[in-house]
Amino acid sequence: MKQIIIIGGGAAGFFCASNLDETKYKIIILEQNSDVLQKVKISGGGRCNVSHACFDPKELIQFYPRGNKELLSVFTKFQPGDTMEWFEQRNISLKIENDNRIFPESNSSQTIINTFLNEVQKKNIDVKTKSVVKEIVKDGERYIVKTSSEDLVADYIIYATGSSPKSLKIVESLGHRIISLVPSLFTFNIKNDLLKDLAGTSFENAEVSIPKLKTAESGPLLITHWGLSGPAILKISAWEAINLAKVKYNFEIEVNFISKTLDEAEEIFQNFRHSNPKKTIGQSKIFEVTNRFWQKILDTLKIDLNKQVAHISGKEMQAILISLCSKKLQVTGKSTFKDEFVTAGGVDLKEINFKNMSSKILPRFYIAGEVLNIDAVTGGFNFQACWSEAWLIAQDLNMK
Structure with missing residues (x-):
């Protein structure tokens, strides 16, 4: 059974894991902090602004200062309506507020976190916290992921680390071009x-x-x-x-x-x-x-x-x-702005295939979330980009 390593236990990493076919792959999530889904927890003042009620991809991309052209095809395949349906299929009721922001009915981000934790548990996905990736080495058809405590072998990598400078250095050392980071919100x-x-x-x-x-x-x-x-x-x-x-x-x-x-x-x-x-x-x-x-x-x-x-x-x-x-x-x-730190900059979008979020530089290597040079205004848009990108990756891998 081939092994997928998801680097980053945030929104994109967990949504991708939740949509992968666990009968085909052994899946590991590596998270450097002691808690997963930290941004999900604090989003929307602890209520989790899951997405935004804008169901036309052409309209939706207007909220993204960087990445709008590239995201059009992504949102054509998975947009906020699909996000709502995904959660509702798992008995999570969402509500649209007057300003079109979408929240769980419970008004608690823990509801969203628990949904993801249940999904990965059901799929027997191994979540390793306090697992800091030091280096990724290409080894023939595979990758060796060197962490603070062990070396792991991956047939496929999903890189969803967020925009920390260290994680960008790792992907840069593998050949990707990085657009310098600047604060966005x-x-x-x-x-x-x-x-x-x-x-x-x-x-x-x-x-x-x-x-x-x-x-x-x-x-x-x-x-x-x-x-x-x-x-x-x-x-x-x-x-x-x-x-x-x-x-x-x-x-x-x-x-x-x-x-x-x-x-x-x-x-x-x-x-x-x-x-x-x-x-x-x-x-x-x-x-x-x-x-x-x-x-x-x-x-x-x-x-x-x-x-x-x-x-x-x-x-x-x-x-x-x-x-x-x-x-x-x-x-x-x-x-x-509050604790919702968002950055412009990251992996150059010219080096990503937006049909499936795969790297054009590295084989069997996918990139999603804030590590990309994509960002949005406040209101649930940054999460929607994570859900949509992660969904595309899972679909691509499930068809292999």
Whole structure:
């Protein structure tokens, strides 16, 4: 019986193992940590954001800054609808939330982890934790996998290690080209009086642009202790990951907190002034922002909160509107988004056959997951790429 060694006990490794035909192969999973499926555990705040309810492959690939062209054929064969069906066949109920993210009904990532552990147990798959791969040596038709404790022989290797620099070095030493790693999902560190002491304040729909890069994104925005986060920031950080690394995370952004043009905002302000001339500016609810944020704008502009709206000068009004619609802020660094560390970079996609995720450089060697130069915005997309790639590998091996 031929032996498959899966290197990496994460999402791609376990999904692949769960779909392999155990009557054909002896299967071993090697994981360097003491626990498997660590990213699955912390994903979605411990609820596990399994996938995203986007069932058209052409639409789905729009969420992948790197790998979108290559993933089209992959998603044509296995997409989020197939993921949902796979789990439902194993009596795991999934739900689609309002923002289209897919979670287990249990709201616990442990449900997903247990499903995988049950699958590999049923198939008698050997899971070796604390098994650090030091080197892989090609030996004729086979591979010798040298770990910290033993040498193992593989007829086929599935390389699903995630994007650790050490694992990339190993695959590079076997002949693969590696695109340098840079962080992909991160929040922006900003020191500015307007954001000070407002951590937790959110905006339902904001627009964020980086004028220098001629790029913009929109979506919910959140003020944090360090600066700004939320989907609008995470999307722009993913799409511009490589450019932002080049400028060492020092750049200017422009934020429109209310997604209105200056002219639209001025019209709203003037209409409010006309209807409520005697109201004090500090107590006026003119725009869809929190009272704390509104008063912070007035405070930073040194506008008296007790001043009547009718007495706000044209200059003061313009300053308020600019703070709301086109506030320039200097970003001076980045922070990892929660524990969901995602990177751009990895194995060059030109060296992968996306029909079955096999290496074009190495025979009987498959590569899947974050070790590839593929990454996505937040929302379950990175996991979906893992499930789809791993499924293709299992299908290919099952037909051999």
